[in-house]
Amino acid sequence: MDRTSFNILSFTGKMKILHLSWMAFFITFVVWFNFAPLLLAVKESLGLSTEEIKTLLILNVALTIPARVIVGSLTDKYGPRVVYSALLAVCSIPCFMFAFSDTFLEAAIARFLLGFIGAGFVIGIRLVSEWFPHNELGTAEGIYGGWGNFGSAAAAFSLPTLALLFGGEDGWRYATAITGLMSLVFAFVFYAKVSDTPKGSTYFKPANLTAMEVTSKGDFFLLLLMKIPMYAALALLAWKVSPSNIAMISAEVTYLIYATLIALYIYELSQVWKVNKSIFTTPVPEIHQYKFKQVAVLNVLYFATFGSELAVISMLPLFFSETFELTPVMAGMVASAYAFMNLVSRPGGGWISDKCGRKITLVILTAGLALGYLLMAQITSGWTLWIAVAAAMLCSFFVQAGEGAVFATVPLIKRRMTGQIAGMTGAYGNVGAVVYLTILSFVDYQTFFYVIAVTAFCGLVTLSLMAEPKGQMAELNPDGSVTMIDVSH
Template sequence: MTADGRATRINLLDFTTPPMRTFHCSWFAFFLCFFAWFGIAPLMPIVREEMALTASQVGWCIIGSVAITVVARLAVGLLCDRFGPRRTYSALLVLGALPVMGIGLARDYPTFLAFRVAIGAIGASFVITQYHTSVMFAPNCVGTANATTAGWGNLGGGVTQLTMPLAFSLLAGTLGLGTFWGWRLAMVAAGATCLTMGVAYYLLTQDSPRGDLDERTHRRRPRGGFRRAASDRRVWALFVLYGACFGVELTINNIAALYFVDDFDLGLRAAGVAAASFGLMNLFARTLGGALGDAFGGWIGLKGRVTWLFTTVFLEGLALMAFARMSSLVFALPALVVFSLFVQMAEGATFSVVPFVDRKALGAVAGIVGAGGNAGAVAAGFLFRGALPWSTALMVLGAAVAASSFLALGVRFSEDAEAEAAAEFEAAVGRRAATTAAA
């Protein structure tokens, strides 16, 4: 532990200290949010047939699912600065569960689209996850902590591709509820878990290693954090870069099942398994990206974190273009896994940089950069509205990702910031070594 209580190591078997309790609660809460957010995606072939959706309407559903999250992520970053992550996360989980369950009421395209848009707000949970772990962990492991909580949370996008088709089959077939009720009740169950977690998060976590923020602390917190963050060009470079990785992940989560059904003639369950291979890489790949960001930070400094970010985003773009050219499932699946590896590592690399940009406006910085992921997904969504074959759209998207990677080279830090980060890193490593020796 540092002097202010931040953890200098990640002990996965520790469920008692405030940092590790927050670690486990935040990744699991984000996992449930991500599961619910994209729970309908693997069921879209069923919904498309039931509601007779056109290619353009499916495209608008893809765009709508991530559009509102841009605004929501900006808002929750400010709310974390103002009211603390514990209250903000609990409120988001409870309120966000309502449209997840409510989508079962949809009987036509306009109603379905409205609920699909509203569900996107729950994706703002990512910003709170990153904020909460950023204040709980020291510089020597904050990148790894951020990447792991986000990566294990994003894993929900892969798990939902596997489990929602199974849940639908159980409800519709085994229990005899039929297609109409099968996918609707599956979404009700996903929303109910988020609602339960909202209560648990409030009871089990605290705002910082030293405790909760009281009302007096709220009144004394610095204002103008969003203005500070928005005036920093580095924040907007990271905004675009996060759009190029997390935005792409959101897009693939939305289209993967349909892509494998339409272009590779797979059934619903087989398409879900194929699509899940992309999301399941979050089990370790994002953590690897953050851990290597920490390693480069200890070796070269903040410049090393940025260089690693550039490398991962550039290779992600190349891997996506390679996947887009695959016409055989035998080659498409390995290409998808390699592409997924770089996507997740790029996300971890991004948030190994974010905590060092402006600590006095951490919530605002995390909110803006996090919103960039969804802004990227909205922009990418327009490629999948039917004007282009999806394989061509993926090729265009890959080229755009590779080009955007060069923005990372413009994210620079002052000599004072480099020195401060280096000193904190060494101090955290020293405390960790002392703790290990004492143990």
């Protein structure tokens, strides 16, 4: 742990790690969201239908759910430096593939594979937790998440301009390829400049990579239950591209995907049993126990926070355009106010969590989030535009501050499993986006906002089950000695 002062203008020690981490995350989000701002140019250049464009948008997020779980485990095992560098380098390949694709199939494969870069977020959560003490952790994780998340807004503003500068019908290709080049170059910078822990600190690794450890019988069954929504969301995505909806795949392929997901869940169940069967015969010593319900509560909260953010960012330009009869460009600029809040809201949520306590901060922000979406459900064409934008920004503050508060708590549960926990919680954010966007395809905007508000109230109820992180957590050193890590004042 680096105990030097927290100085955002510094680029040494832990602050250098924080800055390089958010930069890496920023680049992953630029690459992941480089398609949406150039959507019309891609459609025209490749001669795609509206349904094919929608399919590409779905494929862009499909792989992120399992990717976050996989990358979280790899981070715990091999360390953030190697895993982040590898992710940035490897994911530049499908980015280049997309930039120079000539057919819908080539573009579809590239966008599907690019969903993997959305897992980058998880890596930095573990890295930042290694360098910052508990009383600064929320602020540091908030800056990492908020400034990195801004990559999506930066892509929306810069890439259309870049495409215009290159000009011609291939301008979008060069703009997209530049994001891939950024990712590839920064992979080498990250590898050269980052270390997993401060000098002299131990990087604790989980005993098993195949499944998450739990420390009680009840937690074993809760873990299996919490795995189901991730598989259900992937099944929902398959259903959206099946003949029942946009008919991108055949009925036979749809059923094959369903069967594969069931088989994978059964396989995962067997791995969870293999890793944790000893708890049914030998109790885990109290010093090494942790409560999986903490993870479950954070999963539900991230479903409502980041899940709703991803969904709302996707639909907000259209919502403003239709409600206030704005041009697409004006609607996009107005809607970007929601994403802009990330720069201060997410760090703010982490900072409040550091100062006031993890649980009370989550309670206040989740309640604010629910009320914020209830307010947005009231927006009609009779409102003044600037008041509607202010309502969206107010709601956005609670959403993104809530995300910051969730990930201020994640690293305080079990240090050696931080990547796995962050991976699962992060995946729940994508599960939320899939669920909310699917609901939006069946209901009007007002009902959509009401649904998010109701799930936020459900999150508020589950918060009653969460315990405030207190005291210390124990981690076992390779030589058998125990290190105690502070999680509260």
